[in-house]
Amino acid sequence: MTGKLPSDRVKFAFEPEFETIPIADIIPLRIVGSNVKASLKYGQIKSSIHHSGLAEPPVVARDRNDRGKFLLLDGHIRLAVLQEMDVREVNCLVATDDEAYTYNKRISRLAIVQEHQMILKAIKRGVPEETIAKVLNLNIASIRTRRRLLTGICPEVVELLKDKHVPMNTFTELRKMKPLRQIEAAQLMVTMNKFSITYAKSLLSATPPAQLVEGSKSKKNSGLSQEQIDLMEQESANLDREVRLIEESYGKDHLDLVIAIGYVRRLLENVRVVRHLAQHYPELLAEFQKMADSSQTHSGQVLNR
Structure with missing residues (x-):
């Protein structure tokens, strides 16, 4: 093969130049509510913009019904912060296709x-x-x-938990365990999709003294007898086996769920569908968004994002 691809086969995903757009002409596809504005994430983005400026421009697409308006594909929190700061216009990256995917769903x-x-x-x-x-x-x-x-955390555990949302105090409990037990505990957390400090403490309590680092103590002396500790260890092992058995028969049901949620996501990735639902069926749109967001939270490792 020689020569270049025909130009009509190549479609750029974005317009070649950034465009400075009045914020009043940008139409968000979702509302940034008061609960979001009270979150740590919102505060961090606001602080970052205040101290360092806007590091990543919002992504918009031209409204097909009104070429003077733009649909906001990604950057809803950033735009809300800019509005709060009374900024009147912003440099944006303009996408050429408003249906390719909803950008903020990929982040x-x-x-x-x-x-x-x-x-x-x-x-x-x-x-x-x-x-x-x-x-x-x-x-x-x-x-x-x-x-x-990650001081005192073995590399295998870091690899297991690198993309998980784990509370900092959970690492404090893992640090009290020797490497092999750390790995075992991290694997249980991933299997159960539980990373809370409470679960980490329960794993520490079920850890034999020989698997604790020198000077560390589990909670075995806080009202638990050795028989109760042994029972906890046995129940933990039984639970782990039961979970693995469930995983073996989980595939078909989960595949059905993936297909259904995938279809809902594709609906939400179509800007015209979202706009129509927002105008005529806002309650239905809210339920669809909850469904998609919930499935992504609980099954992010399995579902194709």
């Missing part, structure tokens, strides 16, 4: 291990801790805690 909240690695890279590049704290809307003590997050 996941930063996992704690990823945040830790980002902080280490910033410090290595000479960024002061005070600046990192301001950008992330955290105090310096919290930044230092995140910087030391």
